[in-house]
Amino acid sequence: MQMSLFAAFALLDKENSYKQKMQEIIRRRLQALWDNTGFTLVEDPLRVGYYTEIDMLVWAEKFYGEKFVEYLKKTYSPLNVVFRLAQETSLVLLNGGGFDGPEWSVRASLANLNESDYITIGQGIKRILDEYAEEWRKNRS
Incomplete structure (x- = not known):
């Protein structure tokens, strides 16, 4: 019925x-989200944009190096x-590993929250990664 x-x-x-308006909202x-992570969103002409996936280990290595990645893997769960x-933040994301993504x-679904929530998510992801890095630096000393 719904498809009809x-x-x-x-x-x-x-x-x-309607379709164009919805695509603009998703974009x-x-x-x-990505502007507030501090990470770079790679252009992808095939991106649908309904979901986005952020591999934390890629960005952990880029910002803090391989030793930090090793620390994360040993110290925390994905x-x-x-x-x-x-x-x-009271905002729920899913682990990408459950969707055959990196562990x-x-x-994040881009279909069901307000735009301001995606700003909060981006800032939260960056803050969490930075706090883990700060903890790692203190433990190295």
């Missing part, structure tokens, strides 16, 4: 204005980031 409604709506919206949410984010990735 979608199909009927698509036939009525001849200019695709803004994606940009809001789920720590998503649990901390939920606890500190240390976080996955």
Whole structure:
């Protein structure tokens, strides 16, 4: 039934204005999240944008090096980031490993939160990574 409604709506919206508006909202949410992580979103012409995945180990190595990555793997579970984010911001992401993504990735749906929530998520991810790095630096001394 729902697919029939979608199909009927698509036939009525001849200019695709609804579809274009939804795609623009998704793009803004994606940009809001990534702009606030401090990470670089790589251009991908095939990106649908409904979900985004951030591999924490890629960015941990880029910002802090391989020894920090080793520390993270030894000290924390890949789920720590998503649990901390939920606890500190009340925003829930999923671990990307459950979707055949990298074990240390976080996955966010771009379809169901306000744009400001994606800013909070991006800032939270960056803050958590920075706090882990600060802890690592203190433990090295």
